[in-house]
Ligand SMILES: Nc1nc2c(ncn2[C@@H]2O[C@H](COP(=O)(O)OP(=O)(O)OP(=O)(O)O)[C@@H](O)[C@H]2O)c(=O)[nH]1
């Protein structure tokens with residue numbers, strides 16, 4: 001959803017683009033040299049204005065309006081960009097477009113009233129100079145927005161409005177295996193700030209429901225206390241996305257973590273996520289505990305139907 005933001009030109013590139021287009025403008029021949037020069041200059045000015053204004057407006061349109069975003073995205077953006085600077089930069093683009101537009105009208109009417117060709121050319125040059133200087137005035141804002149664009153593009157493209165299940169649990173308990181097992185198509189990796197791996201999004205297609213299954217490698221796989229503040233917030237942003245957390249335990253401990261440590265992580269998530277948590281034991285093919293928890297094997301498929309039933313049941317209770 002954030003992929004469509006165009007590259008933001010530097011002020012030099014934008015000025016260059018403006019003049020290059022204006023240079024190409026031609027008008028029909030007229031015997032009246034003065035009238036012809038006027039038409040030509042006005043057409044050039046309007047072309048330059050159109051290039052500048054439409055480019056700037058395209059940027060303003062393309063950058064997301066943070067306050068209107070889904071809270072999941074809003075939280076991530078708040079962490080990733082300086083919100084005030086972002087808003088000010090977009091406002092200054094709007095200001096620049098307005099300035100250039102009004103210079104264009106003013107100089108076009110000056111040209112209309114001009115009595116000599118030299119005057120026309122002088123006004124045209126003056127317009128160019130002023131338009132270029134307006135764009136130079138916003139050069140740091142343009143550069144900042146281009147950096148913000150790179151950051152925004154790293155935000156995962158997931159549909160926050162689909163019912164979503166987030167899979168949590170220590171490394172190697174079988175989270176990815178489960179997402180693969182549940183997803184009809186190949187899960188896609190969406191970049192996520194603060195992890196190198198990104199999060200994986202698969203879809204569980206049921207007759208009457210499409211459910212997003214999200215694997216979060218490196219995020220919900222160890223206690224929050226071992227994270228810095230920003231990372232914690234980025235992790236907690238997942239609460240806006242998750243309608244249900246499936247917490248995977250590996251009672252076989254072949255994952256390399258004791259069941260005791262795994263239970264500690266579960267408690268940590270319970271304390272921090274105001275989201276229903278379904279505890280599921282994986283690897284039932286090699287180890288079965290005598291607990292009440294749902295038991296599955298992501299490897300053999302045992303218990304998966306029950307799990308799907310439980311997920312569906314839990315999601316139907318939430319109103320989306
Ligand atoms: N026997 C058995 N092995 C399993 C099962 N599910 C996963 N595994 C194995 O456990 C190992 C880890 O599985 P992954 O799905 O990569 O685990 P993960 O939780 O995604 O691990 P990270 O991405 O590192 O957090 C792999 O070797 C899997 O083949 C299962 O149900 N039974």
Ligand SMILES: [Mg+2]
Pocket residue numbers: 175176177215217
């Ligand atoms: Mg994994």
